[in-house]
Amino acid sequence: MKLKIVTGVLMTLAMMSTAYAATCPTISVSHSQDGEDLTFVSARLKDKNTANSVVICRYEGKNDLGVSAGYRNGTPVKATGSDWKNDDCVTAGGDASKCAFKEKKK
Template sequence: MMKLKIVTGAVLGLTMMSTAYAATCPTISVTHAQGAEDVTFTSARLKDKDTANSVVICRYEGEADLGVSAGYRNDTPVQATGSNWNGDECATKDGDARKCAFK
């Protein structure tokens, strides 16, 4: 019975932790005919943030005219937690995705 309580407590603790952490847009590398490069995070946008259909759209820029967008979908509502959010938009000039964190 004691083992069951410990396992239940650990699972409950992990469940609570998984919903409380802040996420950020991922680091992305792009491979193309001329080679490979890391693109720099520039901005994020929340779409349908109050619904289970919420999406965080992460935008990146690379050399020349290379641009990349990636969508982060978690099937739950999402809220902005980083320091650079202005409504549903967040931008940074230094590539620090933590300034556009969300949960």
């Protein structure tokens, strides 16, 4: 098995206002020999109606490489993208905008 070293995954996601939807960010990883951008594949809302809400973003890369990243805003969130089915969103082609979300107004 080839040893893969992920040297950095930086996730910066800021919601400017409740009026704007957010999406899962682009994630890049570095292997011992090269780097690659991962493809967004799905998202899931967990505890969406609480201040402990988290959006779990999932990504896939070449071979068996996969990454999950969690976004916590400290507020309830709601799904706004077109591909959401209940608390899950799966999209083809890496289009994270179809799994957009935003802060839920109280």
